[in-house]
Amino acid sequence: MANPTSQLPEVIATEAAQATVEIDAGAGKHVEPELWGLAPFQIVSISMLVLLLIAFFGAKVHKTIGGGLDGKIAAIKEQLDEAKQLRAEAEALRQEYADKIAGAEKDAEAMLANAQHEADALLEKAEADSKAMVERRKRMAEDKIAAAEREAVEDVRNRAVNAATTASRKLIAEKHDAEADQALADKVIAGI
Template structure:
């Protein structure tokens, strides 16, 4: 048996025994490490999946809020445009009414000025006629005729007053 005396045989036997003795605990330790690492990776994947779902939910929520805000902004803009158009129509109507009032006032002032001018012309014509009549009467009537006219006017005055 030469094999029992060969140092390579004993090294091989020792190696096999070493491997058998070390393999079990090392296998358990390596398996435990792999299991714990697998569990940790699984937990991280679950956490990442949960975070991804939350992020998608938040994104959807913000997109909905953005759409709502845009809709509200469009509504506010439409309301503002409608209000501006209404105010423009009211301002135009008020301007038209104010212009019509001013035109009426100007026409009234023109009519008053015309009436005043006509009255002034009449008064001036009366003053000129009275002045001309006075001059004519004073040139053509003597003192005796003037006294008779005054007496006649005084008598007629009492008749005209009653």
């Protein structure tokens, strides 16, 4: 049998291959990252120190920011309280106007009922007045008729009296003479 290494291809060494082998040989060494010549743990320590200094001395900034936020919160609370008060006033006004509308409706109903009552009373009074006026005019007409009847009766009586007087004068003048006058005068004197 043949040698197993004899079946492998032959590698030709070149300069490029030699440079690759050298780079690969240096890859076994670990290089840590650096910033300004400081190791990562030193950078983290300095960062934490700066952060703590800012937190300690920057507390005034924190208080200022907190005070500003507290002021904003107080202003917002004040605006909310004012809005609640305005809403309560608006509700009160709405209720007041609703009550006024209800009162106005009741007043309108009462006015309508009162007007209907007054109209009925005026109608009854007008009917009573018209009946009374008709009765008065009827009485006046009856009185005028009665007066006219009396005048007519009186006129008829006067005419009858005049006719009777005229007729008696004629009869007395025709049938009565001086002797009859003397006898009548004696009779009247004797009756006294």
